[in-house]
Amino acid sequence: MFKRGKRMKKSHYLAAAGAVVMALAGRAEAACDLQKVVTMPVQSDGNLLTVNGSLDGHKVKFLIDTALPKSIILAPAATEMGLEVTDSRESWVKAQNLGKTVGDTTIGQMVVGLLGMKNIRMTVIGQREDLGAKDLVAVFGRDYLSQFDVEIDMAKNTLTLYTPQPAACKDSNLAYWSDKYNVLSMGKSDLLVAKINGEEVKAVLDSGEPYSTLTTRAAQRASLVKDSDAKVAAEHLPTDVISMSYEMGIYQRTANIQQNGETQTGSTIRKAPDVWQGKFDTLSLDQEVMKGGEVRYQRFPEFKSTTGSFVDKESAAQELMLGVDFLRAHHVLVSYSQKKIYFTYVGGPAFQ
Numbered sequence: 471m472f473k474r475g476k477r478m479k480k481s482h483y484l485a486a487a488g489a490v491v492m493a494l495a496g497r498a499e500a501a502c503d504l505q506k507v508v509t510m511p512v513q514s515d516g517n518l519l520t521v522n523g524s525l526d527g528h529k530v531k532f533l534i535d536t537a538l539p540k541s542i543i544l545a546p547a548a549t550e551m552g553l554e555v556t557d558s559r560e561s562w563v564k565a566q567n568l569g570k571t572v573g574d575t576t577i578g579q580m581v582v583g584l585l586g587m588k589n590i591r592m593t594v595i596g597q598r599e600d601l602g603a604k605d606l607v608a609v610f611g612r613d614y615l616s617q618f619d620v621e622i623d624m625a626k627n628t629l630t631l632y633t634p635q636p637a638a639c640k641d642s643n644l645a646y647w648s649d650k651y652n653v654l655s656m657g658k659s660d661l662l663v664a665k666i667n668g669e670e671v672k673a674v675l676d677s678g679e680p681y682s683t684l685t686t687r688a689a690q691r692a693s694l695v696k697d698s699d700a701k702v703a704a705e706h707l708p709t710d711v712i713s714m715s716y717e718m719g720i721y722q723r724t725a726n727i728q729q730n731g732e733t734q735t736g737s738t739i740r741k742a743p744d745v746w747q748g749k750f751d752t753l754s755l756d757q758e759v760m761k762g763g764e765v766r767y768q769r770f771p772e773f774k775s776t777t778g779s780f781v782d783k784e785s786a787a788q789e790l791m792l793g794v795d796f797l798r799a800h801h802v803l804v805s806y807s808q809k810k811i812y813f814t815y816v817g818g819p820a821f822q
Contacts, residue, residue, distance in 0.1 A: 502642035510583025517680030535678030547607035652756035679793035688789035689767035
């Protein structure tokens with residue numbers, strides 16, 4: 471059950487010449503001009519938020535990922551396209567062991583949906599052929615998304631990019647679609663504050679994650695973990711969760727074995743993490759309160775990372791990943807210019 475926070479409009483809206491113009495009441499001189507750059511169609515099959523595009527003329531699909539700091543292309547695809555890959559010094563990649571191939575490449579012409587960009591640097595990683603769907607070999611990450619304000623409307627299957635004027639729009643309400651909206655401030659690494667069973671957790675809007683998921687530690691802290699919790703069946707596990715797609719995974723050592731009288735050292739393998747379904751009493755985001763729902767939780771990889779990585783020192787900084795299931799149930803605008811996220815519940819389960 472949702473209790474949706476209702477807020478009064480702080481401004482009125484006028485659409486004109488491809489722009490949404492917001493005139494603050496009593497302050498016409500400080501009108502917020504939210505310039506629309508492009509609206510592009512998105513697909514969400516299998517809860518993968520993707521757009522069609524191309525890299526130097528090669529047709530590809532992009533995964534839209536609001537949580538990944540760097541845009542990437544999978545190494546096998548880069549090789550097939552004949553892209554020149556140079557050695558990478560990206561510490562956040564190497565610290566997280568994101569695949570055996572690590573490098574950089576420059577894309578002369580990148581087209582994401584209806585957005586064209588030139589001379590784009592991308593990180594080349596991983597050994598997978600795709601990220602869970604045919605031709606899905608690239609990720610459009612936060613390094614380029616954050617140059618815009620990003621509106622995601624899953625009811626219309628659209629993604630819209632805006633370029634607001636920071637000075638005029640600094641204090642404006644950007645939720646032009648409704649007077650019923652919630653807003654959260656984004657802190658370091660774009661983290662949000664959520665509460666589960668009254669316990670504060672660090673959340674992030676993660677459009678690269680098909681299903682909203684808690685870390686096991688956060689679930690335990692919020693008294694959400696129970697012995698009776700159901701384990702998510704293997705056939706319902708996405709193949710593209712961040713712990714697998716970007717070659718992170720949960721690493722385990724296999725047991726040593728005796729062979730021909732000698733001890734053979736076990737190898738290090740990557741395995742899918744166990745995922746559980748836990749029940750919460752309340753989960754709140756600003757004024758929106760969900761009661762008596764269920765959310766997935768799993769153990770995420772732990773790394774000793776360096777400054778700039780999207781994981782903190784010994785454990786993941788984010789504790790609740792708000793995935794594509796959350797986006798399906800909400801109209802969302804990520805305002806990187808204001809460091810805020812506006813969202814309105816539009817129906818359906820927020821957590822699948």
